């Protein structure tokens with residue numbers, strides 16, 4: 001694999017975070033002290049101006065970038081790079097008061113007051129015009145500053161507007177998608193409950209007290225809002241690109257964010273970045289399980305472009321906006337940061353460098369605390385991590401080669417949520433895909449998270465957890481993949497609907513997949529939380545929860561069967577050879593770790609090395625050219641023994657290999 005550096009002129013791991021010197025302009029000496037502390041903590045990059053609109057344009061049309069330029073120049077003297085944010089994430093009060101249309105209309109159809117941030121109407125021409133003005137001036141102000149390495153477009157795009165302009169844009173979107181209202185009526189199945197529309201103008205967004213009973217419409221609203229925000233983001237990108245064509249662009253994404261399809265946004269970006277705030281040390285799951293959720297998101301972010309991504313924000317200690325704001329225990333910040341690196345991030349960044357003195361996030365963790373000291377536990381942990389990241393410089397630009405893929409489509413996720421079926425409150429789609437990711441990782445199998453429409457040819461095995469929606473052409477692709485030798489694993493709920501949420505007719509899994517899998521999924525039973533079924537495989541009793549499909553077998557092998565209920569002895573795991581490949585099916589929900597044990601022989605037959613990592617250990621391999629960096633992270637609460645490859649351990653600079661003990665929260669990185 002070739003090295004894919006994010007910044008050719010800066011071939012290092014980035015360490016830094018959001019920095020808001022504009023909040024401290026009246027405080028003598030603070031800026032120089034910040035620089036001293038940053039240097040001490042090995043900070044090499046800061047993100048400026050995320051919420052600085054009011055500092056640049058205090059009054060309409062009166063611009064002042066002088067403080068910014070001084071900051072950028074001084075940072076340059078200290079070899080600190082800058083990620084330059086466009087300030088569109090929060091609007092000044094004067095703008096909101098003068099131009100009401102920039103304020104969002106909520107799901108009840110009510111216009112918001114000026115408040116907080118991230119709440120703009122993306123259809124508003126005035127908002128666009130104002131953003132274009134400020135972005136253009138900002139880009140002109142910084143265009144010659146060669147320590148500016150990246151644009152950070154806006155901040156954490158989120159939310160939806162229900163104003164009249166957005167409604168009209170939605171109707172335009174529908175017209176483009178369906179061409180005729182008859183087609184829309186058919187796809188939305190509007191004969192049900194007399195929902196027929198005579199024109200696109202009659203179709204409204206799903207207001208809280210409006211139309212919510214048309215599944216296809218709800219789905220289209222989500223598609224529309226993703227496209228809308230991507231369009232707005234692209235408009236900002238085009239604005240700054242005109243002036244600074246050589247500065248790449250990113251926007252900071254959020255976890256496994258549900259409302260927008262991040263693939264639609266990713267298409268417009270050069271670099272993927274995200275903000276990680278997992279709820280460490282909670283009272284409902286193990287630390288390792290929390291790490292697994294973050295690991296899944298890292299994997300998703302890496303997969304969006306199959307190149308290194310950036311951890312744009314994290315907290316070095318605690319957040320302040322949860323109900324209970326726990327500290328990260330000593331060592332956990334380093335572990336979480338190195339988890340990001342292990343998964344392909346080329347940066348560790350924080351919100352924020354200096355803790356704000358007041359307002360909403362004044363008690364949120366930061367590099368520099370209110371006490372201003374550089375000998376606090378948190379500062380010392382960051383300083384230590386910073387020096388380690390410097391030593392890991394050659395890892396920058398390496399990435400992970402995955403032979404397995406998990407298919408995750410946002411549209412499928414939305415459709416599952418919308419479906420009036422199964423368990424209505426939580427169908428656990430997210431947990432299920434994370435469970436597959438974690439199980440594969442624990443078997444030492446690197447995974448990409450892909451879309452059903454992506455190319456499958458580079459993967460030896462593909463998993464389709466809860467792939468309820470089968471888009472046009474996907475069934476044929478899956479068949480082709482297996483025919484050519486691929487290993488395919490489907491689960492319950494496969495292929496029930498098409499992309500407009502109409503059922504596939506003629507039996508599930510639809511669109512010809514019954515032939516591939518060799519059965520028909522005739523019924524599905526939803527279990528009460530207190531209920532379970534089970535199967536026995538290799539003398540192990542495996543518990544089944546939530547969903548049991550009843551299969552009518554045509555020509556597949558029943559590898560395991562249900563032990564209880566009226567479908568006792570019906571197949572729950574099936575296998576079939578098809579062309580040069582093999583398909584497996586998991587008809588009920590049970591742990592993906594057990595499923596992988598069941599299909600293990602076929603994984604090995606595909607030439608995959610299947611290992612069993614001890615519980616709580618995460619392992620990844622980043623590589624380029626002939627260099628391999630193998631990470632082992634102990635995310636459990638105990639020391640653990642692990643069998644590792646021989647090579648130079650980069651954090652201790654010692655040769656290691658064979659059985660080693662990893663202390664709790666310890667990471668080792670072997671160059672092999």
Ligand code: GAL
Nearest residue numbers: 155156275313319351361364
């Ligand atoms: C992020 C946001 C930052 C800050 C941070 C604090 O979601 O982008 O501006 O609010 O959370 O946790």
